[in-house]
Amino acid sequence: MNEIKHPLLNQNELNLALKEQGFEFEIVNEIDSTNSSIKKRLNSLNHKFVLAAEAQTKGRGRQNRSFVSHESKGIYCSVLWKMPFDAQQVRWFSLMSALALAQAILKVTGLRVDIKWPNDLYLRGKKIAGILIESELNPEQTEIALILGFGINVYKQDFEGELKDKVGTLEDFCDLSLDRNKLLIEILKEFDKTCEIPYTSESRLTYSRFNRLPQKKLRIQKNDYTFEAYLLGINEEGYMECIKENGEIMSLTVEEIHFV
Ligand code: BTN
Numbered sequence: 001m002n003e004i005k006h007p008l009l010n011q012n013e014l015n016l017a018l019k020e021q022g023f024e025f026e027i028v029n030e031i032d033s034t035n036s037s038i039k040k041r042l043n044s045l046n047h048k049f050v051l052a053a054e055a056q057t058k059g060r061g062r063q064n065r066s067f068v069s070h071e072s073k074g075i076y077c078s079v080l081w082k083m084p085f086d087a088q089q090v091r092w093f094s095l096m097s098a099l100a101l102a103q104a105i106l107k108v109t110g111l112r113v114d115i116k117w118p119n120d121l122y123l124r125g126k127k128i129a130g131i132l133i134e135s136e137l138n139p140e141q142t143e144i145a146l147i148l149g150f151g152i153n154v155y156k157q158d159f160e161g162e163l164k165d166k167v168g169t170l171e172d173f174c175d176l177s178l179d180r181n182k183l184l185i186e187i188l189k190e191f192d193k194t195c196e197i198p199y200t201s202e203s204r205l206t207y208s209r210f211n212r213l214p215q216k217k218l219r220i221q222k223n224d225y226t227f228e229a230y231l232l233g234i235n236e237e238g239y240m241e242c243i244k245e246n247g248e249i250m251s252l253t254v255e256e257i258h259f260v
Contacts, residue, residue: 007179007180008054009052011027021188023050026049028052031053033056034052034078034149035060035134042136045080047080053076055070060149061151070157073169075154075187077184078150080145081146081147081196084143085143088199092238094119095118097119097195098118098210101113101119101131104187109174110176111170113129117231119131122212123170123172131148148191153168155169155170156169201236213232216230218231222250
């Protein structure tokens with residue numbers, strides 16, 4: 001079977017479309033990980049530097065997982081965002097980045113994804129995108145550099161082993177011919193609009209509309225303590241709240257909990 005050739009990521013097209021927003025692009029054919037590469041060059045790169053690769057050899061996900069990044073089949077991209085440090089704003093940034101991806105995908109493909117807290121994207125139960133945010137604070141703790149890495153499975157491809165049943169692509173669910181440049185442009189426009197806005201009840205509501213909460217009791221490990229609870233939704237500080245069987249409500253942060 002002949003492979004269909006999809007357009008490659010195009011640095012000129014991207015630079016031109018997002019000049020007004022001030023993004024600066026570097027597109028490479030292959031790299032270990034776009035997040036790792038930005039991390040190494042953090043001090044010499046500017047706010048809104050964007051690095052995207054056609055393929056990654058060591059794509060990384062959250063909780064030390066790897067992220068499969070087949071050549072030219074997805075968007076593997078990291079954005080450097082430098083801003084004044086505010087813990088609540090950073091929590092919010094993580095949720096808003098998922099919302100930006102969801103809104104852009106809806107706009108370009110008509111597909112309505114579910115956000116699984118904090119920032120995994122699913123279509124009919126299959127994971128199609130994930131976000132890895134890494135950060136570095138300056139010694140005075142006044143400025144933070146966030147590396148916002150996202151991977152989206154765009155075109156149909158074969159996944160191996162246990163991923164086969166768990167992972168999907170946009171193309172699996174969409175008849176339109178997809179262009180990664182157009183999608184990336186829309187994603188970055190959405191990031192630009194939403195990522196740094198302060199918390200508002202309206203944006204919390206919008207996030208909640210996309211956020212699919214499991215309807216079953218979960219086993220949660222918070223540091224050394226394991227318990228069962230239902231997830232309730234995001235509270236005003238950007239924490240996920242859960243309710244235990246005895247009615248106690250607890251708030252959870254991404255860093256300290258695991259579902260077991
Ligand atoms: C996850 O699903 O746990 C997060 C996946 C994040 C993958 C992206 S691809 C671009 C960037 N570079 C990486 O090494 N990881 C992120």
